[in-house]
Amino acid sequence: MAMAAMARLPDAFKPHVEGVVVQVADFAEDEVLRELGIENPWELTGLYHGRPLDQQSIWDSGDMPPVVTLFRLPLLAEWVESGGRLDALIFHVVVHEIGHHFGLSDDDMHALEDGAPD
Numbered sequence: 001m002a003m004a005a006m007a008r009l010p011d012a013f014k015p016h017v018e019g020v021v022v023q024v025a026d027f028a029e030d031e032v033l034r035e036l037g038i039e040n041p042w043e044l045t046g047l048y049h050g051r052p053l054d055q056q057s058i059w060d061s062g063d064m065p066p067v068v069t070l071f072r073l074p075l076l077a078e079w080v081e082s083g084g085r086l087d088a089l090i091f092h093v094v095v096h097e098i099g100h101h102f103g104l105s106d107d108d109m110h111a112l113e114d115g116a117p118d
Contacts, residue, residue, distance in 0.1 A: 001087055002070055005094035010115065013102070020050075020101060021067045022094075028071055045074045046093040048100035068097040 002022050009017065027041040038044055050066025070093060079086045092113060099109035 001090045002068075002094060004087065005091040006098075008091060009095075009098065010112070013098070013112075017098060017101065019065050020098070021065050022070070023067060024070045024072050026071065026073050028069070041071075042074045042077055044071055045078060045089075046070050046097045048097040050101065066101055068094065068101075070094070070097075 002024060006017065006020075006022060028036075028038075028044045028047060032047065033039070033041055033044065036044070047069045048066065049069070051063060070090065075086075075089060075093065079089050082089065095113045096109055099106075099112065102108075104112070
């Protein structure tokens with residue numbers, strides 16, 4: 001479902017996300033939660049880790065690739081609570097995290113999500 005969500009991104013974005021690693025974990029690690037000031041691991045459904053495109057340079061070297069992590073158990077819990085479609089929720093979280101990769105605002109992310117094909 002995460003890869004299907006990535007495939008739904010507009011074609012103009014796809015060349016710029018080819019190097020982004022997508023992974024799934026049950027929960028965020030305790031250290032990550034502490035760094036983000038989140039006490040309840042059920043509150044974090046996704047996370048972007050990397051340097052946004054607008055902060056990258058051709059002179060950068062040795063950086064690890066950007067990573068989008070989806071947290072499976074919080075996503076499933078939110079899906080059950082919301083009663084919506086799981087694929088729609090995953091797409092929403094993927095768009096938000098990929099938005100961080102592009103340095104987009106929340107409004108830009110909503111427009112991207114609204115304009116994506118089903």
